[in-house]
Amino acid sequence: QVQLVQSGTEVKKPGSSVKVSCKTSGGSFSTYTFSWVRQAPGQGLEWMGRIIPILGVTNYAQRFHHRVTITADKSTFTAYLELSSLRSEDTAVYYCARDHGGQVPTSIGWFDPWGQGTLVTVSS
Amino acid sequence: DIQMTQSPSSLSASIGDRVTVTCRASQSIGSYLNWFQQNPGEAPKLLIYATSILQSGVPSRFSGSGSGTDFTLTISSLQPEDFATYFCQQSYSIPPTFGPGTKVDIK
Numbered sequence: 504q505v506q507l508v509q510s511g512t513e514v515k516k517p518g519s520s521v522k523v524s525c526k527t528s529g530g531s532f533s534t535y536t537f538s539w540v541r542q543a544p545g546q547g548l549e550w551m552g553r554i555i556p557i558l559g560v561t562n563y564a565q566r567f568h569h570r571v572t573i574t575a576d577k578s579t580f581t582a583y584l585e586l587s588s589l590r591s592e593d594t595a596v597y598y599c600a601r602d603h604g605g606q607v608p609t610s611i612g613w614f615d616p617w618g619q620g621t622l623v624t625v626s627s
Numbered sequence: 628d629i630q631m632t633q634s635p636s637s638l639s640a641s642i643g644d645r646v647t648v649t650c651r652a653s654q655s656i657g658s659y660l661n662w663f664q665q666n667p668g669e670a671p672k673l674l675i676y677a678t679s680i681l682q683s684g685v686p687s688r689f690s691g692s693g694s695g696t697d698f699t700l701t702i703s704s705l706q707p708e709d710f711a712t713y714f715c716q717q718s719y720s721i722p723p724t725f726g727p728g729t730k731v732d733i734k
Contacts, residue, residue: 510666520703538723547714547725547726547727547728548663548671548714548716549725550723550726555650556716560721564722565722578691598671603676604718611718611721611722611723612676613661613673613676613677613716613718614661614663614671614673615672615673615676615682616673617668617670617672618670620670
């Protein structure tokens with residue numbers, strides 16, 4: 504059974520960037536698709552984007568399109584989310600999740616399992 | 628983007644109660660509807676996908692139904708571990724979108 508383990512808590516200054524990692528174990532990384540979802544304090548869930556590692560294809564939510572980069576390193580079974588030009592409104596828990604939409608660029612699925620979450624705090 | 632709404636936003640119930648949460652999509656999404664449970668400080672957990680398929684390990688007191696724009700999550704007999712927040716998510720199109728959540732707490 505695949506497990507997703509994320510990197511630890513980050514505290515960042517406004518205007519800087521953050522890179523969060525999501526390492527997989529117990530499964531076949533190259534056959535997976537990974538999405539990133541964030542949750543601001545006391546708020547709901549917001550999809551940011553996803554990557555299909557075997558195809559090198561990414562999709563991003565329009566509102567993050569110019570600030571977010573999702574990558575994957577097949578040699579270390581790790582997916583990454585990088586968010587730039589951070590502002591206070593980006594303070595949130597960031598989750599990676601396996602996306603069961605398959606390896607079709609136009610298809611999205613349900614999310615399971617999820618990583619444990621990474622808290623990113625943006626503060627001056 | 629497809630907008631997802633849920634009702635109620637919160638509800639209070641007792642152990643053993645039958646609980647129903649409703650999710651509505653702004654356009655037809657077929658059966659591409661998934662449900663998650665989230666406890667405070669934890670990651671969401673998949674309960675049901677494709678409207679009515681129970682994820683492995685999820686108790687059978689959970690069930691889902693609906694199609695098109697209107698969907699329902701039902702807990703047949705509420706248990707102590709079910710007090711949590713429930714989110715729906717559409718996987719009909721990119722970007723996937725979530726409902727705002729329904730918090731179930733103890734009456």
